[in-house]
Structure formats: C-alpha cells, structure tokens
Amino acid sequence: MPDLKDHGPQxxxxxxxxxxxxxxxxxxxxxxxxxxxxxxMTIPVGGDIGLExxxxxxxxxxxxxGRGRVEMGPTEHExxxxxxxxxxxxxxxxxxxxxxxxxxxxxxxxxxxxYGPPDHVHGTLHATQHDAEIDPNEH
Numbered sequence: 001m002p003d004l005k006d007h008g009p010q011x012x013x014x015x016x017x018x019x020x021x022x023x024x025x026x027x028x029x030x031x032x033x034x035x036x037x038x039x040x041m042t043i044p045v046g047g048d049i050g051l052e053x054x055x056x057x058x059x060x061x062x063x064x065x066g067r068g069r070v071e072m073g074p075t076e077h078e079x080x081x082x083x084x085x086x087x088x089x090x091x092x093x094x095x096x097x098x099x100x101x102x103x104x105x106x107x108x109x110x111x112x113x114x115y116g117p118p119d120h121v122h123g124t125l126h127a128t129q130h131d132a133e134i135d136p137n138e139h
Contacts, residue, residue: 004040006123008032016040020064020112027132029124037118043068043109048102050129051076054119059093061113067105072097 002022003014008031016038019030023040031038043049043066053076067086073079076098085091085101093099103109126132 004028004030004125006030006032008037008122009034016112017064020110023110025125025127026129027120027124027126029120029122032118032120032122035117037115037120038112039115039120039124040112041110043101043103043111045103045106045108047109047129048100050133051098051100053096053098054093054115055096057115057117057119058095059099059113059115059119061091061093061101061111063087063089063091064110064112066103066107066109068109069102069104070099071102072099074098 002019004023004025006029012031020040023042025042027039027041029037029039041049063085065087067084070083070085070091071079072081072093074097121137126135132138
C-alpha cells in the first residue's frame with residue numbers, strides 16, 4: 001500500500017508512477033505547498049473526474065494507465081476542446097477553463113495532477129467520487 005499522507009510543505013520525493021498506479025482512492029493529496037499541490041487519482045471504468053472549473057488554478061494532469069477523453073471549454077455548457085488521451089499523455093488546463101476527463105477504457109484510469117496554486121485542503125483524501133462531491137471543503 002502506498003504512503004498516501006500529505007507530506008507538504010516539507011521536502012519530499014517519491015516514485016510518482018508507482019504511487020499513482022498503487023493509489024486505490026478517487027483522490028489522494030500527497031503534497032501541498034504554498035504554490036503547488038500534487039494529487040493522485042483513480043477513475044473507475046465508465047467514470048469521470050466530474051465537470052469542474054478552477055478559477056485561479058492552472059492544472060497539469062498526466063495519465064499513467066488507461067484510456068480517457070478530456071473535454072474542456074470556456075463555460076460549463078460550451079466544450080470546445082475534446083481529445084482522446086492514454087498512458088504517458090499530459091493535459092494542461094488553464095485557470096478558469098471548465099474540464100472533465102472520462103474513463104473510456106476497460107481498466108481504471110490512473111493519473112496524477114499538479115495544481116498551482118493548491119486547490120484542495122492539505123491532506124484531502126476521497127476514497128470515492130461521492131466522498132469528493134459531499135466534502136464541504138470542495139467547491
């Protein structure tokens with residue numbers, strides 16, 4: 001079982017591929033600093049991250065396993081960018097851009113994401129997407 005506690009803002013190093021692949025949770029926050037945050041995610045087959053926007057956070061996501069479809073646009077109802085993605089792909093989401101990643105493959109979609117500045121409360125862990133949806137600290 002990987003070490004899924006938030007190690008920030010202390011110096012930290014990890015095998016990010018191994019930790020991402022071993023993460024059983026929808027979202028595990030592994031490092032929260034002043035200007036950057038790392039989370040790892042597992043999206044079940046047929047699931048998604050959920051359409052969301054981060055008004056003040058740029059975001060980078062890297063797919064480690066699986067196949068997905070990324071959708072982005074300027075508003076919740078206007079998707080202007082759609083791209084198939086799979087293992088070893090990187091995704092850049094500008095602040096203020098609505099986005100979602102849907103697992104369209106036949107295995108769990110495993111990814112990690114970096115937010116600048118941090119988006120989640122230090123130590124956030126959501127075992128399921130439902131846990132994330134009902135968390136009062138999430139937007």
